Every structure is written in C-alpha cells, then in structure tokens.
Amino acid sequence: MFTAIQRSWRIHPLPISILRLWLGVTWIYAGWHKATDPGFLTKGANGYIGSQLARIPKSSPLNFALNKLVENADLMGLVAMISEFAIGLATLSGFMLVYAALGGLIMSLTLWLTLSWTVSPYFLGSNSAYVIMWAVLLGSIFRKSGRLRLPNFSDRREVLTLALLGGLSIIGVIAGKNFKRGPKKLLSAGSSNAIAKVSDIAIGTSINIVDTFGAPAIIFRTKSGVYAYSAVCTHQGCTVEFDKNSKHLICPCHGAEYDPANSAKVLAGPTTTPLPKVEILVKGDEIFLV
Ligand code: FES
Structure with missing residues (x-):
C-alpha cells in the first residue's frame, strides 16, 4: 500500500502535488475542527450546524432544499464530518483520488452556493477559491488517467483499502468528539463583567448575547425594564432573530x-412553547448574567 501511495505522489508535477497536499490536509483539518467543536451537533449552542444552515440566505440557488437540510441538521453535520475526513485521507493517500477531488469540488460548490452566496466581493469567501482548486486537481487527474475508475469490489486489496479509509474517517470523528475543544470564552455565572449597559439598548429594541451555557440569547428592553430570553427556537432549535x-x-x-414584550409567548408558528427566560441582574446601568 505504501508503494502505491508513493507512486501516486510521483505522477503529478510539483505544483499539483503542493495543491493536493494543501487540499488533503485542509479537508482533514476541517473534519477535525467540526468533530472537536462541542457546539457543532448541540442544539442551541454557538456554531450548531442547524443554526448555520438556517442562515443560508433566501437568495441562495439551493434555498429550495433549506427546510429539508435544517430538519436533518444533525445527520448533515455527521455526514459532513465523515466526508471531510474521507476526502482528505483519500486525497493524501491517492486511493480513489479522482472521487476525492470530485467530492471536494461538490462540497466546495455547495458551500459557495449556500453559506458563502452573499459574500461580496465573491473573492472574500474561500469556498469560491476551493472550487477552482479542486477543479484544477480533478482536471490534472483526468489528463493523466482519462477516465473515472470505480473501485474493483472483486479485488480484496481495494475493498480493504476502501474499508480502511471509511474506518479511519469514522475513528477521526470519534477521536475528535473525545478531544472536544474547551468552550469559547463565555461570561459565566457570577462573572463580574457586565454583559451590556441598559443605556445602550433603546426602548423597544434588543441586543444579542451568549448565555452562561454558550447558547445564543437576547436582551429586550421595554419601558418597564430589561428582559432576557434564550434565542433558541423551541420548535427545532434554530436561532430566533x-x-x-x-x-x-x-x-x-x-x-x-x-x-x-410579553414573556416571549408564542404568537405564531409550529411551536406552542415560549422561549425560556435567561436570568439577568440589573445593577444601575449594568446588566449581568446570573
Ligand atoms: S425551528 Fe422550526 S420554527 Fe423555529
């Protein structure tokens, strides 16, 4: 197997090998980054995949699939992590390289057409650049081999290599879950730092905060005082605005x-449960999390 990996690195000119190395390492890191993010698959947490999907702009060409994506957010997150590991490993090992490049291209294109769709100018979003990078790698592989070759399932070695790639990808996700990064710096209960000033919130408006658990929350000011609510929708966990x-x-x-203005009671929609209150303490002009 190691001979095959070495051979796969000799077939491309140096610039393409550098590109391949960059893409392979980046995709593995992307999978690891998601796997070690404690909020990625946690409803209501910062960085929850469902909240990210819910932010796909209405103008996105793939907006028609938004509801289905959000409903299956956890599954989408899991598939994304495993796919990133698998694409990265296949890119570095050279096994099924053409499919890895195709997968990387499709992933980057999907991200460009959804989450990065409104980035302007377009070159400020990295996904457009990754589309081109994968396309260049794919074109270079095609020039060498000239065809897509499906794995040969009657060849035991190929089946074992395929199983090894899949297994390593799943192990990568499991390992990442056990090496969770610590929570982002949060204002914790008892913190002496004020999270906001009453005078900075005009009556009838709100500000976004992060509660003591790292979940999005909102402070709203009325004539009678300030109130804080969780911003996690009680239906399926998207972030309310x-x-x-x-x-x-x-x-x-x-x-x-x-x-x-009325205890976050439900006015419309598929849920009947109000948004939970977030405990705050107002001392003079300063607002603290309790
Ligand atoms: S998640 Fe369905 S309405 Fe908010």
Whole structure:
C-alpha cells in the first residue's frame, strides 16, 4: 500500500502535488475542527450546524432544499464530518483520488452556493477559491488517467483499502468528539463583567448575547425594564432573530414568532412553547448574567 501511495505522489508535477497536499490536509483539518467543536451537533449552542444552515440566505440557488437540510441538521453535520475526513485521507493517500477531488469540488460548490452566496466581493469567501482548486486537481487527474475508475469490489486489496479509509474517517470523528475543544470564552455565572449597559439598548429594541451555557440569547428592553430570553427556537432549535418592524422574535426556519414584550409567548408558528427566560441582574446601568 505504501508503494502505491508513493507512486501516486510521483505522477503529478510539483505544483499539483503542493495543491493536493494543501487540499488533503485542509479537508482533514476541517473534519477535525467540526468533530472537536462541542457546539457543532448541540442544539442551541454557538456554531450548531442547524443554526448555520438556517442562515443560508433566501437568495441562495439551493434555498429550495433549506427546510429539508435544517430538519436533518444533525445527520448533515455527521455526514459532513465523515466526508471531510474521507476526502482528505483519500486525497493524501491517492486511493480513489479522482472521487476525492470530485467530492471536494461538490462540497466546495455547495458551500459557495449556500453559506458563502452573499459574500461580496465573491473573492472574500474561500469556498469560491476551493472550487477552482479542486477543479484544477480533478482536471490534472483526468489528463493523466482519462477516465473515472470505480473501485474493483472483486479485488480484496481495494475493498480493504476502501474499508480502511471509511474506518479511519469514522475513528477521526470519534477521536475528535473525545478531544472536544474547551468552550469559547463565555461570561459565566457570577462573572463580574457586565454583559451590556441598559443605556445602550433603546426602548423597544434588543441586543444579542451568549448565555452562561454558550447558547445564543437576547436582551429586550421595554419601558418597564430589561428582559432576557434564550434565542433558541423551541420548535427545532434554530436561532430566533429580533424583527425591528414587528418587534417580535422570529425564527427563520419555520416562522415561529414570539412576543418579547410579553414573556416571549408564542404568537405564531409550529411551536406552542415560549422561549425560556435567561436570568439577568440589573445593577444601575449594568446588566449581568446570573
Ligand atoms: S425551528 Fe422550526 S420554527 Fe423555529
């Protein structure tokens, strides 16, 4: 197997080998980064895959699939992590390289057409550059081999190599889950730091904060005081946003609407559960998490 890996690195000119190395390492790191992120598969946490998917702009050409993606967010997250490990490992080992390049191209193109769709100018989003990089690698492989070759399932060595790649990808995800990065610096209970000033929040408006568990929350100010609520929708965990016109908290996923001036009661949508309160303490002009 090691001879095959060595041979695969000799067939491309140096610039393509450098590109291949960069893409392979980056894709493995991307899988590892997600696997070690404690919030990636945790509803309501910062960086939750469902909240990321819910932020796909309406103008995205793939917006028609948004609801299905959000409903299956956890599965999508798991598939993304395993695929990134598998694509990275295949790119570095040279086994099924053409499929790895095709997978990397499809992934980058999907990210470009969704999460990076509104990045302007386009070159500020890295996904557009990765589309081109994978396309160049794919083109170079085609020039060498001229065809797509499916794995030969009657060849025991190829089946074992394929199983090894899949197994290593799953082990990568499991290992990442056990090496979770620590939570991002949060304002913890009892923190002496004020999270906001009352005078900075105009009456009838809100600000976004992160609660003591790292989940998104909202502070809303009325004439009678300030109130804090979790920003995690009680339907399926997307992050609600304050709508300046209606002065309601609205979930971008399935349209749940909450009234922040009235204990975050449900005004519309598929849920009947109000947003939970977040405990805060107001001392003079300063607001603290409790
Ligand atoms: S997640 Fe469905 S309405 Fe918010």
